[in-house]
Amino acid sequence: MTHARTLLRVVLALATPLTLLACGDDDSPTGTGGSSSRLAFASDRDGNLEVYTVNADGSDVRRLTNSAGDDGEPAWSSTGRIAFTSTRDGNAEIYSMNADGSDVRRLTNNPADDGLPAWSPNGARIAFASNRDGNFEIYVMNADGTGQTRLTTNAATESGPRWSPNGARIAFHSDRDGNFEVYVMNADGTSPTRLTNNPGVDLFSSWAPDGQRFAFQTSRDGPTEIYTMNLDGTGITRLTQNTAIDNYPMWSTDGKRIAFHSNRDGNFEIYSMAFDGTDVVRVTNSPAFDVFPAWRP
Numbered sequence: 122m123t124h125a126r127t128l129l130r131v132v133l134a135l136a137t138p139l140t141l142l143a144c145g146d147d148d149s150p151t152g153t154g155g156s157s158s159r160l161a162f163a164s165d166r167d168g169n170l171e172v173y174t175v176n177a178d179g180s181d182v183r184r185l186t187n188s189a190g191d192d193g194e195p196a197w198s199s200t201g202r203i204a205f206t207s208t209r210d211g212n213a214e215i216y217s218m219n220a221d222g223s224d225v226r227r228l229t230n231n232p233a234d235d236g237l238p239a240w241s242p243n244g245a246r247i248a249f250a251s252n253r254d255g256n257f258e259i260y261v262m263n264a265d266g267t268g269q270t271r272l273t274t275n276a277a278t279e280s281g282p283r284w285s286p287n288g289a290r291i292a293f294h295s296d297r298d299g300n301f302e303v304y305v306m307n308a309d310g311t312s313p314t315r316l317t318n319n320p321g322v323d324l325f326s327s328w329a330p331d332g333q334r335f336a337f338q339t340s341r342d343g344p345t346e347i348y349t350m351n352l353d354g355t356g357i358t359r360l361t362q363n364t365a366i367d368n369y370p371m372w373s374t375d376g377k378r379i380a381f382h383s384n385r386d387g388n389f390e391i392y393s394m395a396f397d398g399t400d401v402v403r404v405t406n407s408p409a410f411d412v413f414p415a416w417r418p
Contacts (some may be wrong), residue, residue: 125272158373159417160380161203162391163193166409172205174220174417176235177378177393179404187220194237194297198264198296199418200244204228206236215249217264220417222338228266233304235260239291241308248272248282248291259293272310281325284308292316292326303337305352316354327372327379335380336360336370347381347398360398372396375414380404380414 143293161174167184172190172221175182186192190209197203197220204217213234218225229235233253240247248261254271257278262269273279277297284291285305292305298315301322306313321341328335335350338345341361347370350357361367365385372379373393380393390406391414406412 136252139179141210158375160391160393160404161197161413161415161417162382162405163195163205163413164405164409164411166404166407171408172203172222174390174402176200176403177404179406185218185220186225195415196240197415197417198237198240198244199242200264202244202264202372203415204238204240204247204390206238213268215247217247219404226266228262228268229269237281239284240264241284242286242288247282250280250282259291259309261291270307273313283325283327285328286330287332292328294324294326303335303354318354321399325369327370329372330374330376336372338368338381340368347379349396358398361401362392367392369373371412371414372417374418378416382414384413 132411150349157172162171164173165366169183171194172186172192173182173184188209190207192205194206199396201220202217206213207216213236215223215229215235215238231253233251235249235251237250238247239313245264246261250257251260257269258282259273260269261278261281262270275297277295279293279295282296284289287310290305291404292310294301295304301324302315302317303323304313304315304328319341323337323339326335326337334349336349339348345366345368346361347359348359349356363385365383367381367383370379370381372406378393382389385390393404394401
């Protein structure tokens with residue numbers, strides 16, 4: 122796995138080492154329920170990782186990017202643009218584009234790796250992870266790439282930023298206390314607070330639209346599964362339970378569904394489920410590697 126591909130997996134690779142699967146193409150929908158919204162995701166079904174969109178029922182798969190590099194980690198803004206990570210220019214950088222794949226703009230440009238973009242609720246700013254200062258930390262920038270500012274500063278790995286629905290705080294994961302746990306801080310980087318505390322690996326928290334709960338992935342009970350918890354770290358509830366890997370939860374903007382990727386059916390596909398873990402729907406169906414779901418606001 123190259124360094125660039127490692128960033129596209131980000132800390133996911135630390136929790137569950139993944140192998141890029143052989144590419145293929147089978148866009149037949151399998152979902153029958155869920156929100157009427159649309160999802161962006163990354164897939165290598167056409168040879169390398171590219172960004173696609175799909176209806177929540179698995180229909181109408183559309184390819185948005187077409188580059189020689191890897192394009193992944195899409196994030197959909199309230200203004201209709203999609204930010205994503207790409208290695209098309211060598212190292213991993215952050216770009217944005219319209220929801221139909223047009224008007225691609227490069228937002229970061231440095232010799233380091235930048236990835237995991239996350240839009241603020243009003244679409245004005247983007248939080249992201251970068252190792253430009255030696256190790257991965259959380260940064261923020263304006264939607265046009267200006268005003269890049271570092272928010273976290275320590276020797277640990279900090280990644281996976283996600284804005285709160287009101288834009289006041291940012292959740293992230295860090296191994297600053299020895300293993301990866303979920304933290305939350307003010308949007309200016311102040312007052313970091315640890316929410317989880319166990320020997321497992323806790324990553325990729327996603328806020329519920331009401332700002333009162335998080336979904337996150339954890340290996341505390343073996344293979345990584347999706348859990349939820351209250352804003353203060355209490356009320357931890359397990360949503361998925363199988364011998365496969367369930368990763369990268371993303372709460373829908375209407376609060377009804379949580380999307381994630383899983384290899385429960387043999388290879389990594391996009392799934393969604395009700396917020397309480399019921400009504401699991403397989404969204405994609407391809408022999409390729411489908412990962413990093415992101416709901417359209």
